Amino acid sequence: GNSVTQMEGPVTLSEEAFLTINCTYTATGYPSLFWYVQYPGEGLQLLLKATKADDKGSNKGFEATYRKETTSFHLEKGSVQVSDSAVYFCALRDLRAGNTPLVFGKGTRLSVIA
Amino acid sequence: EPEVTQTPSHQVTQMGQEVILRCVPISNHLYFYWYRQILGQKVEFLVSFYNNEISEKSEIFDDQFSVERPDGSNFTLKIRSTKLEDSAMYFCASGMGGGATSSFFGPGTRLTVL
Numbered sequence: 001g002n003s004v005t006q007m008e009g010p011v012t013l014s015e016e017a018f019l020t021i022n023c024t025y026t027a028t029g030y031p032s033l034f035w036y037v038q039y040p041g042e043g044l045q046l047l048l049k050a051t052k053a054d055d056k057g058s059n060k061g062f063e064a065t066y067r068k069e070t071t072s073f074h075l076e077k078g079s080v081q082v083s084d085s086a087v088y089f090c091a092l093r094d095l096r097a098g099n100t101p102l103v104f105g106k107g108t109r110l111s112v113i114a
Numbered sequence: 115e116p117e118v119t120q121t122p123s124h125q126v127t128q129m130g131q132e133v134i135l136r137c138v139p140i141s142n143h144l145y146f147y148w149y150r151q152i153l154g155q156k157v158e159f160l161v162s163f164y165n166n167e168i169s170e171k172s173e174i175f176d177d178q179f180s181v182e183r184p185d186g187s188n189f190t191l192k193i194r195s196t197k198l199e200d201s202a203m204y205f206c207a208s209g210m211g212g213g214a215t216s217s218f219f220g221p222g223t224r225l226t227v228l
Binding site for chain 2: 102
């Protein structure tokens with residue numbers, strides 16, 4: 001079956017540090033890949049996505065590249081801010097036709113300190 | 115910008131009681147989902163709904179759960195007889211469908227079963 005594995009948190013960084021959150025996946029087909037972010041007390045928001053190999057998703061300074069050869073979709077940001085403190089979820093969606101649910105990783109909590 | 119809304123934001127109930135969680139998906143979306151997140155754990159898929167019927171459900175979605183789209187706008191999740199372990203954040207999501215498309219999540223309903 002499909003699954004997503006994320007690095008264990010929590011991750012604590014100083015402001016302006018470089019961020020990497022690792023994500024690898026297992027899929028029977030050729031999935032689309034997503035990063036969702038959950039700020040404290042809020043729901044899930046789509047951060048970025050990539051739908052095919054070597055695609056790079058980017059948003060708000062975050063980037064992730066779909067690497068089919070390593071089945072990975074690591075999230076990176078060059079300089080984090082306190083406002084980036086949140087839980088980050090890697091997810092995949094199977095490219096079967098129609099209505100397929102997202103499969104999430106366990107989430108990685110990021111705390112950025114000033 | 116259109117968004118998914120959910121009510122109530124927090125529901126407290128006694129074990130064995132029925133609860134109905136309500137969602138208004140984005141109006142032109144065709145696919146609807148319920149997910150849940152037990153505190154501190156990963157987001158888990160419950161059920162997906164398309165064309166007025168369930169298209170997929172997880173092992174969690176047993177006979178105690180049901181979904182309905184009673185009119186053109188609302189999408190509800192009913193738990194017939196709540197258990198302590200049903201305490202979680204319940205997220206509604208909607209999308210246009212297909213593997214490459216994103217799901218848009220509501221802010222969630224926190225269900226507390228006492």
